[in-house]
Amino acid sequence: MGNSALRQLAAIEEVGFDELDGSLVAVDAHNWLYRYLTTTVKWTRDEVYTTDDGTEVANLVGIVQGLPKFFEHDLTPVFVFDGRVTDLKSDEIESRREQREKLEDQLEEAREEGDTIEIARLEAHTQRLTPVIQETTRELLDLLDVPVIEAPAEGEAQAAHMARTGAVNYTGTEDYDALLFGAPLTLRKLTSKGDPELMDFDATLAEHDVTWEQLVDIAILCGTDFNEGLSGVGPKTALSAVKEHGDLWSVLEDLGEYIEYADRIRDLFLDPDITDKYEFDAEMNPDIAAAREYVTEEWKVHENEVERGFERIEESVTQTGLDQWT
Template sequence: MGNAALRDIAVIEEIPFSAVEGVVAVDAHNWLYRYLTTTVKWTASETYTTPDGTEVANLIGIVQGLPKFFENDVVPVMVFDGGPSELKEEEIESRREQRRSYEEQLEVAREEGDEVAVARLESRTQRLTPTIQETSRELLRLLDVPVVEAPAEGEAQAAHMVRRGDADYVGSEDYDALLFGAPLTLRQLTSKGDPELMDLDATLAKHDLTLEQLIDAAILIGTDFNPGVNGIGPKTALSAIEEHGDIWGVLEARGEHVEYADRVRQLFRDPNVTDDYAFDTDLDPDLSAAREYVVDEWGVDAGEVERGFERIEESVAQTGLDRWT
């Protein structure tokens, strides 16, 4: 998800987690999906599957992923997607078709007893089911992690929250956070090492661009909401915008057309976001209730989550809850 080609344009540097302070507005679907697929790939399915066949690998992912925030004095606020833009329907359908292809390959791998291929393909066929959505929100509530419901793209809402000063960073793997105007974005929050910091102002300054011109360049390359112009990559897009000023000048000069370019442009420049949210950064997780919910109510193997709960407990106990104030 997101325009990976933007990495060639963005100013990104690795920073120690100890340098991160404050509140991170996390693109929850993006964060959850990465932990979900990793958990499914490397964990035996019986540890997160209920007797009736319901899979809740997300609960393991959440318990294993949250300690990184707690241990580094960082408050995560999980921002969940609302309804997708109709402009994204083609991208969504493409992902569905890819998932169906993986599901067919998965059946063949199971029939052949290829355990390596099964593990790989099971991770690739994951989706955020209604049960995963519901149980994720409930576990986050028990752990006192704030949740914000976006009206549309969670990434856009997170960027809006940072611009308003209600958060310090967006947390997302998608480079499109730049296009939604996220001043500072933390990437690799689901990785073992330190995060990457993506800086919007530094990116614009490096290429002598306005945000609007960066959006135009991205549309020429291609986004989740539109295919790009054939033959235009990051370097070509930047030089073309420099020469012609905006996307309309580039398209006219090249005799090209991008369907719905004006609507995609507007979606990034004026996304559907809300100011109707509130959250407390003084966190007080109910670990006993969270353990009971994950292990007793949903039957997740206690051994898969105990270390995660211990890390959260140790982190909170280390300096007391005042650290979250």
């Protein structure tokens, strides 16, 4: 179904930033970064974030533009990065790679034709998290004193676990998979315009009178990042079937269907590879001057593209310091 179809079942409502003040948010780093990476590439001239040797660091622009909202609303982001790739996800990654190669061929044709609108669209959709982007992201976050956690596998699973154990108040991601990993409260659209959305795990289960296991079964029937769903089965049909028959196995038996590795996929959501061996300091003290120099001097990003972002962070840090004395 694609994870977005889970929205049809999720209990979601808008939440004001005043209700989130002082919270810790475990952010699915790859999800957040990719969103800003593609947006930056689509709407920013490539010479702004490309070095003389052709290295692209659009991530640095995206980070500086995306982080201020955390600082402005007294939220501490804890960026959780993916670890090893889950075996069952390798087919999905290969499919995405093949799709990206097709888009890259289309991009080359658009460049030859001089179609600037199509070039911008395709450049955004062919982005990937290169080793340079991975490294520079961590280095910039370190300079801004933003906590970073390295997950053993899926970053979203680790972020959900941190929220379930009380290490943080919320999980932050655009993916609805957070529900399947059992994240109690998930913030979506956290750094977009307007107020964020709050996705509530317990309310979702209660609204449909299902268990966590049954919610995962519903998702597997529809399709996840780890498997194709059954043809013609959407979230409402899957919900009805699971409630009627009790679990995934009974539904499959009734339909005469089979989903390869279904038991392993189920375990990936219900018992993922996570760790409690991490620590972080929630008090952020960013070195804004060093971060600005890193972005504009070391990586030659145009200053006018990031200056306002740095100013917003600096203003927030200054205001926080003043508030402590009033």
